[in-house]
Amino acid sequence: MSLELSDDLPEPSWPDGLSLRTFEPGEEERVHEANTDAFANHWDFRRATVLLQHAFRDFRARGATRVGLGVDAENTTGAVRLYERVGMQVVRRDDTYEKTL
DSSP, X not given: OEEEOOTTOOOOOOOTTXXXXXXXXXXXXXXXXXXXXXXXXXXXXXXXXXXXHHHHHHHHHTTOSEEEXXXXXXXXXXXXXXXXXXXXXXXXXXXXXXXXX
């Protein structure tokens, strides 16, 4: 999936009690735990959306003009719909076939 980083990216609207700051060395374990929680099956899409909006604006501020990622279309947590809600579009699709021998 891909998104052009234009000048009119939406400003993230953080839920009450949440804020974002830059990662600091020594926080690797906490960041890993947060990432694991964020991608659990009981995903709260409203929070994944605001983090993506922030990331898009940050990438653009660093000079990026496009972002992309790979996603499993069969993902049961609704990942494709999440990325589409923040403006990303499918730009390539790969099908994988298996044969048991």
